[in-house]
Amino acid sequence: MPRGHPAFDLFVRKLSQRSILTEDERQAILSLNGREMEVEPHRDIVGPGQVTDTSCFVVSGLAARFGQLRDGRRQITAIHIPGDMCDLYSLMLPKVEWALQALSARLTIVKVPHRDLAALCRAYPGIAEAFWRDCVADGSILSQWVVNVGRRDARMRTAHLFCELGVRMEKAGLGQRTRYRLPVVQVQLADALGVTPVHMNRVIRSMREDGLMTIRAREVHISDWAALATAAGFDEGYLELRQEARRL
Amino acid sequence: MPRGHPAFDLFVRKLSQRSILTEDERQAILSLNGREMEVEPHRDIVGPGQVTDTSCFVVSGLAARFGQLRDGRRQITAIHIPGDMCDLYSLMLPKVEWALQALSARLTIVKVPHRDLAALCRAYPGIAEAFWRDCVADGSILSQWVVNVGRRDARMRTAHLFCELGVRMEKAGLGQRTRYRLPVVQVQLADALGVTPVHMNRVIRSMREDGLMTIRAREVHISDWAALATAAGFDEGYLELRQEARRL
DNA sequence: CGGAAGGTTGACGAGCTTCAAGACAGGTGG
DNA sequence: CCACCTGTCTTGAAGCTCGTCAACCTTCCG
Missing domain, CATH: 2.60.120.10 (Jelly Rolls)
Known part of the structure; x- marks a missing residue:
């Protein structure tokens, strides 16, 4: 081969x-x-x-x-x-x-x-x-993103995205769900979440102040996963890969 | 057979x-x-x-x-x-x-x-x-729905949905894009568009007052398709079916 | 006639945007 | 080595969109 x-x-x-x-x-x-x-x-x-x-x-x-x-x-x-x-x-x-x-x-x-x-x-x-x-x-x-931008407020949305990325990174072997590299700027997070960059900044600040997570040097560090997941209403079911993966 | x-x-x-x-x-x-x-x-x-x-x-x-x-x-x-x-x-x-x-x-x-x-x-x-x-x-x-709820305001969103449904109905042979049956109540439109029922009602009223479209007896009637499509920023490319439909 | 479901409207407040300005960091050229 | 520039982050103030709460109206149907 x-x-x-x-x-x-x-x-x-x-x-x-x-x-x-x-x-x-x-x-x-x-x-x-x-x-x-x-x-x-x-x-x-x-x-x-x-x-x-x-x-x-x-x-x-x-x-x-x-x-x-x-x-x-x-x-x-x-x-x-x-x-x-x-x-x-x-x-x-x-x-x-x-x-x-x-x-x-x-x-x-x-x-x-x-x-x-x-x-x-x-x-x-x-x-x-x-x-x-x-x-x-x-x-x-x-589908989950539609729910996210449609029915969650900016804070929930943001928390949800960081949870999703954490789980995906972990499953891909690129870090832990509570600590992973995310080399993007706030403007791009805002574009992903359907808010303005200014508001994105305020939301991130508020989450930092609440001790949920921090972003430093392009690295996400989630200090309290359970609290973040709760704040997000995050349920990782939709990312679950290992279901009945039968063949046709 | x-x-x-x-x-x-x-x-x-x-x-x-x-x-x-x-x-x-x-x-x-x-x-x-x-x-x-x-x-x-x-x-x-x-x-x-x-x-x-x-x-x-x-x-x-x-x-x-x-x-x-x-x-x-x-x-x-x-x-x-x-x-x-x-x-x-x-x-x-x-x-x-x-x-x-x-x-x-x-x-x-x-x-x-x-x-x-x-x-x-x-x-x-x-x-x-x-x-x-x-x-x-x-x-x-x-994908288009994500853009819709993420970046368009309630009025654009609504116009966009009615355009999308019009085109889909027409392609499916279930009416014209400017006139089709839509047996749903406003609460459900609100659920599709990520707004509250109250606001949904106001948006529909405003679009009716502007002569864009009306809904009567569960039937959508778009009086000015061009104006509605413009208000929506609607581009039907994403619904285009008949592209290079090759076989693998 | 009465009840239920859906549509309509008003008043008020929260969340988010907009505009504007300043702080900070990293990179570049004199 | 410092002055400067550019991109990013941060913060404040004002205003608009949309949500919330509450009421009333209409239509339909038993």
Whole structure:
């Protein structure tokens, strides 16, 4: 089996948490390859209206999908951490409607041609299923975000996002849920949570003053997980991966 | 080929708008069957935490997924119109995190066993792909909802929802985008848009006074589509089905 | 006729935005 | 080494959107 890009063991790891993969399938995914590149912030990796023929695997750093209004206001609809294949859904709908950008200063991705992903799906139905399940799991997070911005106030929303990221980071092996690197600025948190940067700042301050959490040097430190989770109304069920991961 | 439930030609119609299906595949889907039932509002078809072994096809009426906070506040995360297979994603993640309920007074669904859907996927990779694409398309709508509740004010949000539903109804052959039946009460619109019922009422009144649209006898009538779409910042790209619907 | 459900309206307050300014840090050039 | 600049964080004050509470109205239906 030819060796692919070394970062893809992160991808196998993530898929295996949700789906059952045979050894053949694992090896097939590990043999994937693509163009590695570093992306600077505020530059679209893919932009709305484009038809793309690649998906982007996050090696290090953070990526995000942005929706944009005509007046320039932005809303982040998804945050992708290392190990995520963002734009996997574009394999099904290659015309993308959202901008994908770097969220952190240093973002390294691998661009994987749809051609190769499609070949894998044809050869191994189990891989197609794992990809499908991955898209659905992203949708589950998206549902939670709708609830978040729709029905929680700014403080709950913020607490909820930090809980979600903590759990996702931990599951991906990138830190503990109570302490993880988050190389983003407050403006971007505001864009993710649907508030203004000014208000974002006040909310973070208030949570710091209440002893819930602190952010220093791009690192989140949650001092009281239970209190934060309660304040957020956080229930990690929607991130639960290891359910009855049967094969079709 | 055994005849299945007659309503599934709506399903084939919808899938065919997004994906290319062979005649065999169409016939296979049409042979699907399940238990038809009528559901009254405020009763969970499936509830959070349950593990389900069926998906629900909407024959007539409206269904919705609800997220709920501990204090009882609700947020609708998806509205399903006739022809939608809601809970299709549960084929991949059978443990559901959201409540599925009737939105309209009279909702008729067909409960299709996962077993049968899975058998179809195994026998016809093209059907699996169409299902996958359907899930992704739902995710695309969900992204737009995040932008909606995150960055648009109540008036824009409302206008946006009526535009979206208009286009979806039209594509499904259930009316014109400027005139369609929407058998829901204002409380439910408020739950979908993340505002209070009182404010919902004021927004609808204001839009009526501005000559944008009216709702009478559960029927939406959009008097000035262009003005409404502009007020909403509506761009139907994210609902566009007929893109390069290639097969893998 | 009476009750229930949904729609409508007013008054008031809270949460969030907007505008504006200042503090602080890191990086650059003289 | 310091002056300066730029990006980020922080804070205050004023105002608007939206939520809350409460009441009343209309329609429908038994």
